Amino acid sequence: MINVNGTLIENAPFISSENRGYKYGDALFETIKVVYGKILFWEDHYFRLMSSMRIMRMEIPMNFTMEFLEEELLKTINVNGLAKSSVRVRLNVDRGEGGKYLPKEKTINYSIIVEKADSDFYTLPKTAEYTVDLYKDYFVAPGLLSTLKTNNKAINVLGSIYAEENELDNCLVLNTNKNVVEALNGNLFLVVGEHIKTPPIDDGCLKGIMRKQIIEVIVNSGDYVVEETSISPFELQKADELFITNVIVGIQPILRYRKKEFNTKISEDILKRLNTKLRLS
Incomplete structure (x- = not known):
């Protein structure tokens, strides 16, 4: 299940050809590790995202609080049956649809995609060569x-x-x-x-x-x-x-x-x- 603006949908295409992240790369993302429901370094991720949105001149929605986005992340993890696993999360934020280089609207969309991670804690990868x-x-x-x-x-x-x-x-x-x-x-x-x-x-x-x-x-x-x-x-x-x-x-x-x-x-x-x-x- 994918979280799109708070709505949980099946894993299926969920953006149109007019999406600005798709057309122009007008989007930001955070790659986050969550271990058994604990979001690692969440405060750092959140403030980096907010700072990046300001630099990109995105209008940050009033509900984009740390608590709101944390709840959305955990909701997506739980509905996918990964509450007791290590999880790789991608939180994506884009400017919606419409316009050419200049956006027509000030809309902000977000999506959350989760997948199971390989390990719980950090260990050195066991490779003969890198x-x-x-x-x-x-x-x-x-x-x-x-x-x-x-x-x-x-x-x-x-x-x-x-x-x-x-x-x-x-x-x-x-x-x-x-x-x-x-x-x-x-x-x-x-x-x-x-x-x-x-x-x-x-x-x-x-x-x-x-x-x-x-x-x-x-x-x-x-x-x-x-x-x-x-x-x-x-x-x-x-x-x-x-x-x-x-x-x-x-x-x-x-x-x-x-x-x-x-x-x-x-x-x-x-x-x-x-x-x-x-x-x-």
């Missing part, structure tokens, strides 16, 4: 829009096709200044000794929810130093570790970049600290 390379066909233009989770994901789609064609597990994306900004499906962290770097938001990376959590874990650890600073492609092969973060997987270590192989010692430690934080929250 190989990445740079995706250099197209570049991210640094700016506020590139930090939003919008439906405009052409680079991510083309990069994913490139990765499959070249037998890669993922690709790292560059901005127009030729700095590494993120992976196709998450933020990037680089480890050298006890020093950990991640690209700054100003470089054009997604303002990731898990990125924020990992930075807080590192700062509170007392064992590592984290720095938000630009990362050159030349630094990748000099790193001790590279890892990708998103709210569904948590941490995905990169095991190989070109001829360089990486360990996962720091990744494992940070992941343990993250899970401890979740248990205490």
Whole structure:
């Protein structure tokens, strides 16, 4: 069952050819993990969505409170029989129908789609290899829009096709200044000794929810130093570790970049600290 503006419908087409999210990518979304009815990092997701809607000049409905949207998420999970499961949720917000580039109305639609997630807590994926390379066909233009989770994901789609064609597990994306900004499906962290770097938001990376959590874990650890600073492609092969973060997987270590192989010692430690934080929250 899909939740469309509060109405639960069967899994069937529910948007028209005039939907602005479909026609122009005039839409935002949040990918959320829910474990046994607990929405992880819900406050962060909610405020990112509200901030993104303001940046996109969407008129936020009066009923779009944190409590209202939380209730809608849980309602959709429950009706799909997933209340006692780990769930991946996509909350999509668009500007309705009508108009060309200029919207005719100020309507806001939302939809919620849920599916069962693979695991309850965050664990390091058990893979023999996780190989990445740079995706250099197209570049991210640094700016506020590139930090939003919008439906405009052409680079991510083309990069994913490139990765499959070249037998890669993922690709790292560059901005127009030729700095590494993120992976196709998450933020990037680089480890050298006890020093950990991640690209700054100003470089054009997604303002990731898990990125924020990992930075807080590192700062509170007392064992590592984290720095938000630009990362050159030349630094990748000099790193001790590279890892990708998103709210569904948590941490995905990169095991190989070109001829360089990486360990996962720091990744494992940070992941343990993250899970401890979740248990205490």
